[in-house]
Amino acid sequence: MSKTQLYKVIGLMSGTSLDGLDIAYCHFERKNDSWSFSIEKTESIDYTSEFKEKLKNTVHLEASKLLAFHNDYGNWLGEQVKKFIDRNQINIDFIASHGHTVFHQPEIGLTYQIGSGQHLANASGQKVICDFRTNDVALGGQGAPLVPIGDKLLFEEYDFCLNLGGISNISFEDEGKRIAYDISPVNMLLNHICKKIDLDYDQGGKIAATGAINNDILEQLNSLPYYKLPYPKSLGYEWFEKNMISIIDNSQDTAQNLLHTSVYHIASQIGMDIKNTQKKNAKVLVTGGGAKNEFLIETLQDKVKDMAQIITPAVEIIDFKEAMIFAFMGVLRDINEVNCLKSVTGAQRDSSSGVLYYPL
Structure with missing residues (x-):
């Protein structure tokens, strides 16, 4: 029974x-x-x-x-x-x-x-x-990301769970172990640029879509040492403040071009990491505020078109998946079951x- x-x-x-x-x-x-x-x-x-x-x-x-x-x-x-x-x-x-x-x-x-x-x-x-x-x-351990325990136990039908919040993080199974790490800033970067034109954010990525790539800025962003580090790894606001803000603020380019370039940077880093796993016909669940940035999603889909399908779920999951998974982590803690995975964070156990x- x-x-x-x-x-x-x-x-x-x-x-x-x-x-x-x-x-x-x-x-x-x-x-x-x-x-x-x-x-x-x-x-x-x-x-x-x-x-x-x-x-x-x-x-x-x-x-x-x-x-x-x-x-x-x-x-x-x-x-x-x-x-x-x-x-x-x-x-x-x-x-x-x-x-x-x-x-x-x-x-x-x-x-x-x-x-x-x-x-x-x-x-x-x-x-x-x-x-x-x-x-x-x-x-x-890194103390991050923590959401992968929920990805593993609640969203196992997807090959990748990608969260596009202030920071992007990804979670997937590799040889029976859950792997997860922070990839790059997302809304932290885009919203910082939007402040230059007195906006909180770029709704749907509409402003970014009107811009053009600034190759110099793109190269500076893509060259940041963090991207070459092996996982486990994680990002915080201090890293963004120290490594990215000066690249953006020292540029004389328009907000449209900076947004456009940043979207390409974000999609390139995520796309590269998905491709490096060499999974075929993969399903990528995308949640977090960035999942509503249509230009970012289109750019990302283009980066992984040969090997993965980007799936945006119901708005409720997009908006509240992280809050829901922290509720779930609370359940696991309450019954004294594992909610932090050493394969993700690099902890001793x-x-x-x-x-x-x-x-x-």
């Missing part, structure tokens, strides 16, 4: 592209050894321009102010979830929160996401599981990562 377990969890995600807070109320069901999921209710809360700037500048705050904001942001997250629960009249087992990444420098053993779990638990009145990255870094907080 088959045994079924059902978990009802809210996942929270705030990504490096600073779009806002994604809230996903999900059900996860395990029947024997197979997992399934449904996304029941969702909401995206846009950050105000003032709040967005505050989050972006956390990397430069002095320690005491950063820690105070860590607590304030945890309170804010808890308040948003409490309103979401009340509005939708739902009962949940717990909240799983990614937090918002401020520092990610695994080479010196550092990763830090703000959004205090205790403050979140107290403000929401719910059990919270958060801080999913620290333990993996303590075990010598697989682990069940995340810290539990209870409302007081």
Whole structure:
């Protein structure tokens, strides 16, 4: 007789592209050894321009102010979830929160996401599981990417899972092991260029499509040493700030041409990595905000046309896959099963990562 377990969890995600807070109320069901999921209710809360700037500048705050904001942001997250629960009249087992990444420098053993779990638990009145990255870094891993455990257990019908958020990351099976790593900045780069023309982002990639390639900029971007590093590897805002911003800001070219060139750069790096696996007739699931950038998707499809099909799923999956998978990581942590894969992060061992907080 088959045994079924059902978990009802809210996942929270705030990504490096600073779009806002994604809230996903999900059900996860395990029947024997197979997992399934449904996304029941969702909401995206846009950050105000003032709040967005505050989050972006956390990397430069002095320690005491950063820690105070860590607590304030945890309170804010808890308040948003409490309103979401009340509005939708739902009962949940717990909240799983990614937090918002401020520092990610695994080479010196550092990763830090703000959004205090205790403050979140107290403000929401719910059990919270958060801080999913620290333990993996303590075990010598990159602490990223973490989503591949969800790709492996929930999206196994795809050869590749590609997320186009602030940063692109890819996940796939290779000789029975899950491989995943960050490829390149995406919306982090495109949105930075859009600020030059007072836009938050380039809707559908329409502006990028009108530009032309700047070969000098393209060569500078493609020549960055990170792209030649072996995986496991991961990127953070600090890397972008140090390595890419000056290339863009020192250029006198138009925003249209810089966007066009950046799209080609992003598609080239992703396309090259997909081709290097030598998989044939591959299915590539694309999610994250960049999946709505039609020019980027067309350019990427052209780069891999001989060997892969780019598949964009329902909008709900595009927008909320990461929040949903962090909810799923919370489930795995709650039942003390592996949610961080050493084959992905380079850690000494697989682990069940995340810290539990209870409302007081």
